[in-house]
Amino acid sequence: MKKTLRDRLTVGIFLGSLGILSLANAIAPKKDFSELENRELAKSPSMSLSHIVSGHFDDDFENWFSDHFIGRDFWIAAKSGARLLSGAIENNDVYYADDGRLIRRFPYADERKTAQNIDLLNTFSEEHGVRMGVMLVPTSAGSDAAKLPFGAADEDQDALYDKIAAELNADMLDVRSSLKENDCYFRTDHHWNEKGALQGYLAVCDYLQETPQEFTYEQVSDSFRGTMYSRSGAFWTKGEPIMRITPPKEIHVQLTYDGSTVTDSVYSEERLAGKDQYMYYVDGNHASVHFSTDAGTGRHAVIIKDSYAHILMPYLITLYDEIDMIDLRYYRDPVSDLLQENSDFYVIYSLDNFCDDVNMVFLK
């Protein structure tokens, strides 16, 4: 190739791609909301003089410009693909694990927060004279460690669990060993799936000395792309199923969300049309959900939890007449007011979240 031709090509390609992309970007329609990121995208910046002089205009403009950049999802997937091809084993702290499984890193637990949470729970239990049943669910990075790529390094969740268990004055509902088999986690999400939650249910049955029932499963979606899908940028990953979990004997249930909205199902069908289909289970995050059922066991439970508990609820309604499920992120009333004579009190968290959560201080 002649030098002049090469120069022409270089100049043409560079100026051409800059020009075309710039123009296309300028005229492309803008979205308000990013489904993948689950957030509102930046609004166009205010052009007022005071705003410009304040020195914030540039940041606002750049945020807006990159939030709405043309083909945003394509670029993000391209970066993730480049990471994968370059031999990296993770992107944005999500491992590319065996068979396209996306597993969140759990590099280390925050020792200070962990100790504080242990303390707060012990104090609550002592003050109110209530025995705690604590289920700390290891994350996929622990249970599925064998599926992680070579070089992965994470917190030793078994050792971490043992340490916490030793310091908590509680009955530990240990699900660790059963989660190491059986494919207990979603492939594209950080939660455990219906098989994982089943192990949780079995642990509760064991705790209550109840005979477990046989549940049936019905696939209600095959297009669930969870948080790890979003975070990893591995947008080539296929969707996966969401299961409806049905007990052998039908249970009638009434759910009251946040003290007002009432429904008669633990499933939220309309969530299957959205991005985060895990919200199918008890409608995602609410400050409080009250369950009353016709299980006829005469039991009442208070559960403080993170979202790992949601998929467990279709199982637990077979064991309790009444359940108060509390999310301390949003709930500010005294939890102790919910305790009745002989209530069972559960703490259900994923292990990584338990070590990182700062909302346990609201447990009163």
Next chain:
Amino acid sequence: MPAFKTETHLVIILGMVFSSLTFLYAYLPIVLAVCFLCPKKYRNGWILLASLFFYAWGEPIYILVMIASITVNWLFGNVISAADDKKAKTALILCLVFNLALLGFFKYWDFLAQNLHAIGLNFIRPLKLGLPIGISFYTFQTMSYPIDLYRGRTVRQKSLISFGAYVSMFPQLIAGPIVRYTDIAEQLDHRSVTRSGFAYGIDRFMVGLAKKVLLANQIGMVFEQISGLPAVQQTVLTAWLGILAFAFQIYFDFSGYSDMAIGLGKMMGFDFPENFNYPYTAVSLTDFWRRWHMTLSYWFRDYVYIPLGGNRRGLPRQILNIMIVWILTGFWHGASWNFVLWGLFYGILLIIEKVFLLKHLEKLPRWCAHLYTCVAVLLAWVLFAFPDMREGLHFFRLLFGGGHAFADRTTLFFLRDNLLILIACFIGSTPLAKNLWARHEKQLRPLMPVLVIAALVICTAFIVDASYNPFLYFRF
């Protein structure tokens, strides 16, 4: 981000950066288009306008400081070139006082106030003014004009607009290279942009962009993660990997910026001086500083060291001169004691080399001399990386066995996860790729347009991704 405050990093926080979507897909196309559509005689005016906008992007108020600096230096230039020697000298001194006062006020006032406060003197207060972007670069740059005018090395720039275009020129405004007036005096008034020059500019710009986005930013995250590890995961090897990552980050960040500046200059018809020459291949610290941020070293040599007498007044005086230059160099990098310490470290080692070590180094096998240089440079970067000297000291302890083990799984993780980037950084620090290219230029040349487009796509993907912020609903 750990708070290391080199100018290049302040740029990231405050101003428009070359490696941003706004620059690549809004600012640059418009600036280039207008630059080539408008008649030649208005081009300097357009460059000035575009550069002031570029500057105002991060600093809408400090643009006044920049305009004042341009005007005052230009006016002093007029006086210096017209007056007799005595008056010219007075004018030069006044002009330098003005420039240094400007720099001193914005960059060192708070530092001075805090240190006076620390020894019980409270007559000045910290003002907490932000540092105008690139002020360290452009005051040094601007000062070369009156000095060289006085020395008779250049002639007066008649046009305030052209002079303004020189001072504010956006490619090198915020992170160098430090372009002296004499470097581009000729081109300010007469320059032509050839297609091959433009194509070279593109190649160079893309190399710089790739260095910044694909290497510096990525390896920078490794340093960031390593310096934030909890004590139980701090090991000796991880610490060495961390400081190596920092060394790569700062080199590819800074030299990438210089490449982009040189490339953009070419696109507009300017030849800026080179700023880096594979510093990590140096075989002594003396050699290192002939290869690292060359325009700064040469600036200090020509405008401080030589006027002080250089090596012409005997060894003791030379040692003093070296120390002065290196304390100033350290201080120039930031108003903080760790930078002074960093400068002192180099000053002392360079004197040792000058007095006797260099002779011995030359006799050693090359790899020994190279190893000595690398270790010294890495240790110096520890001083540089941690403005909080307690953190720096802690990191030194880790490097020399203070961790709980020599290495652990975390070390393996960082090595494994960043293997290709690390290899690329090692290769990129040497002239290997460049030599290979030169040897096979005929065969490889047709690849260049392909590489340009590939680099643009990958860099754009990484830049877009940097703004990707999935709201982690499960993280509360």
